[in-house]
Amino acid sequence: MTRRRLDDVDRAIVNRLSQDARTSNRQIAAELGVTEGTVRARVKRMEEKKQIRITAFTNIDRFRDVCLAYIWVEVERTSQVREVARKMATIRELGFVGEMLGRSDILAITMVRDHEHLAEFVYGQISSIPGVRRTESTLGVNFVKHDYRMARIVQ
Amino acid sequence: MSNPVAIDSHLYLDEVDHQIIALLREDGRLPFRAIARQLGLTEATVRGRVRRLEDSNTMRVVAVTDIEVSGYNMLLSVGVQVENRTPESVARSMAEIPEVFSVNVVVGTHDIEALVVAEDQAALHTLLSDRLAKLPGVRRLTPSLAVDVLKNQPDWVPL
Numbered sequence: 001m002t003r004r005r006l007d008d009v010d011r012a013i014v015n016r017l018s019q020d021a022r023t024s025n026r027q028i029a030a031e032l033g034v035t036e037g038t039v040r041a042r043v044k045r046m047e048e049k050k051q052i053r054i055t056a057f058t059n060i061d062r063f064r065d066v067c068l069a070y071i072w073v074e075v076e077r078t079s080q081v082r083e084v085a086r087k088m089a090t091i092r093e094l095g096f097v098g099e100m101l102g103r104s105d106i107l108a109i110t111m112v113r114d115h116e117h118l119a120e121f122v123y124g125q126i127s128s129i130p131g132v133r134r135t136e137s138t139l140g141v142n143f144v145k146h147d148y149r150m151a152r153i154v155q
Numbered sequence: 156m157s158n159p160v161a162i163d164s165h166l167y168l169d170e171v172d173h174q175i176i177a178l179l180r181e182d183g184r185l186p187f188r189a190i191a192r193q194l195g196l197t198e199a200t201v202r203g204r205v206r207r208l209e210d211s212n213t214m215r216v217v218a219v220t221d222i223e224v225s226g227y228n229m230l231l232s233v234g235v236q237v238e239n240r241t242p243e244s245v246a247r248s249m250a251e252i253p254e255v256f257s258v259n260v261v262v263g264t265h266d267i268e269a270l271v272v273a274e275d276q277a278a279l280h281t282l283l284s285d286r287l288a289k290l291p292g293v294r295r296l297t298p299s300l301a302v303d304v305l306k307n308q309p310d311w312v313p314l
Binding site: 052 | 220223253258259272297301303304306307312
């Protein structure tokens with residue numbers, strides 16, 4: 001799964017786009033002293049190779065009464081981890097699904113309104129997946145940092 | 156991810172705003188003209204709406220770089236137990252470390268849940284033992300390694 005690293009020009013373009021991805025190719029080209037075609041082609045290539053993803057984020061502070069919930073899932077049999085994780089990855093409300101070593105088998109992260117909403121979500125969407133043995137949830141009270149310019153871009 | 160909750164009243168977002176945000180989530184480089192055509196609006200309207208969403212700090216459109224492409228081969232969740240210091244202030248100290256890319260103060264077995272990245276095992280050891288474990292107030296770290304990330308697309312972040 002190792003992907004090619006970025007060269008200096010790629011990095012300069014990404015640096016500009018990670019501040020504001022609405023900046024035009026023409027402007028980036030002018031700032032970096034390359035042609036507009038170069039910028040366009042490189043952005044396209046980096047997106048196609050899943051090295052970068054250009055997307056909109058909304059500010060969680062603009063939403064009323066929401067917090068992040070960490071949901072740890074333990075499966076019945078270790079051989080079921082992959083299948084359960086795959087099913088969980090299709091749940092729209094989950095922003096993160098990872099197969100883990102150590103604390104539990106799977107970690108999922110989502111946004112909920114309160115304890116009641118969390119319980120409802122876990123009961124309705126997670127516990128019902130075949131193979132899920134038990135779940136343990138943690139509710140966030142203060143979301144201090146999230147570097148949204150960094151993520152695992154799934155192929 | 157959809158937003159299941161109402162937006163705070165100080166910036167009222169209508170259906171058109173939500174449609175614009177949805178299109179930009181799919182493709183952050185979609186030209187204003189294309190957005191306008193898809194939603195049956197003028198280009199000037201779309202431009203104005205996007206500017207308002209950005210200026211009010213409600214939405215940002217940015218490039219996200221894959222962590223592996225950035226040279227980080229390991230991703231871990233780290234639960235933190237705190238002593239003699241508030242979880243908030245320990246969380247703020249942790250947030251200053253670039254490899255700590257997500258930090259949340261939580262209620263539960265741990266006081267803080269963080270997501271961290273490391274280049275390799277040696278860098279991970281340094282990050283955990285020398286930097287995080289030695290922060291004032293950190294009592295215990297409970298790391299867990301992500302062996303496969305199947306999904307990592309949070310739409311909700313503190314901007």
